[in-house]
Amino acid sequence: MAAADESLPAVWSGLDKLPEMDEGQFERWVELLRERTGMCMPRERKSFLVTSVGLRMREVGYEDYDAYLQYLVSGRGGNLEWTTLVDRLTVHETRFFRDARSVDFVREACLPAMLERMRSGEAVQLWSAGCSTGEEAFTLAMVMENELVRHGLSGYYGIIGSDISLHSLAAAKQGIYHNRRLAQIPEGLRERYCEPLGVSRFRIDDTLRRRVCFAQSNILDAARAPFASMDVIYCQNVLIYFDREHRRQILDGLSERLRDGGTLVLAPGEVIGWSNPRMRRVGDSGVLAFQRMG
Numbered sequence: 040m041a042a043a044d045e046s047l048p049a050v051w052s053g054l055d056k057l058p059e060m061d062e063g064q065f066e067r068w069v070e071l072l073r074e075r076t077g078m079c080m081p082r083e084r085k086s087f088l089v090t091s092v093g094l095r096m097r098e099v100g101y102e103d104y105d106a107y108l109q110y111l112v113s114g115r116g117g118n119l120e121w122t123t124l125v126d127r128l129t130v131h132e133t134r135f136f137r138d139a140r141s142v143d144f145v146r147e148a149c150l151p152a153m154l155e156r157m158r159s160g161e162a163v164q165l166w167s168a169g170c171s172t173g174e175e176a177f178t179l180a181m182v183m184e185n186e187l188v189r190h191g192l193s194g195y196y197g198i199i200g201s202d203i204s205l206h207s208l209a210a211a212k213q214g215i216y217h218n219r220r221l222a223q224i225p226e227g228l229r230e231r232y233c234e235p236l237g238v239s240r241f242r243i244d245d246t247l248r249r250r251v252c253f254a255q256s257n258i259l260d261a262a263r264a265p266f267a268s269m270d271v272i273y274c275q276n277v278l279i280y281f282d283r284e285h286r287r288q289i290l291d292g293l294s295e296r297l298r299d300g301g302t303l304v305l306a307p308g309e310v311i312g313w314s315n316p317r318m319r320r321v322g323d324s325g326v327l328a329f330q331r332m333g
């Protein structure tokens with residue numbers, strides 16, 4: 040994409056050592072990332088930043104960090120290139136049923152109220168914020184679908200998966216994974232919701248894929264996200280990449296997006312010292328969850 044842009048200089052050749060990034064340059068990159076994504080890049084991660092930015096800028100033909108930064112902040116080509124760079128700088132590691140206790144908490148503590156609302160004809164909505172390649176959103180879908188079937192209900196629920204990374208979202212939309220990931224899914228659910236695809240991959244079945252939609256959204260803008268009245272917002276292993284002030288902004292924003300009685304589920308130990316007058320801590324010490332009060 041950006042490499043085809045004629046405003047880009049000729050592509051670097053060879054495996055030369057990446058150029059040094061001086062203090063001023065490092066600070067400008069840290070500030071750009073902080074301002075645009077809220078991402079926190081401490082000094083200990085400087086070598087990660089230099090390698091990620093350096094390799095990418097070389098791929099698109101730049102040899103100077105300042106010139107590449109200028110390209111990123113000016114014009115349409117820069118916007119496209121920005122999405123690729125952000126993808127390189129963010130951690131996308133994820134798994135199905137990643138935190139079993141939090142999933143159990145959704146099933147045991149949040150689901151009864153959701154089933155009740157579905158019984159009376161209301162739709163319920165869950166949001167996997169920072170969903171990476173979709174495993175978390177499909178985990179929630181498996182739990183919801185399985186419980187609906189178990190209770191003989193046919194109510195409506197929808198799940199939104201959002202992320203800043205277009206590359207991850209493209210994979211999530213496909214719902215295709217390597218067979219290695221099957222072991223992460225409890226056996227009964229695996230058989231019900233995962234269809235073999237060739238010899239080495241599987242696909243999440245249509246019933247679940249119809250319930251889940253994926254959209255790009257910067258979690259920093261959570262307060263203005265077009266997803267409202269959520270029953271559950273599940274946001275794990277995302278906040279760790281933000282500084283304290285941005286975490287507070289995100290958590291307050293996510294709280295705004297819940298319905299009264301809705302629950303925000305974070306990863307255990309991910310946040311310390313946050314409070315919001317509308318939210319009360321729920322669940323035992325093995326989970327980190329907050330319920331919005333009416």
Ligand SMILES: C[S@@+](CC[C@H](N)C(=O)[O-])C[C@H]1O[C@@H](n2cnc3c(N)ncnc32)[C@H](O)[C@@H]1O
Binds near residue numbers: 207
């Ligand atoms: C480590 S993954 C966590 C995935 C999943 N929630 C889990 O726990 O397995 C972190 C995800 O947060 C996303 N992310 C980072 N900054 C973001 C932002 N500002 N807005 C939305 N998503 C962001 C990354 O792209 C990445 O996919």
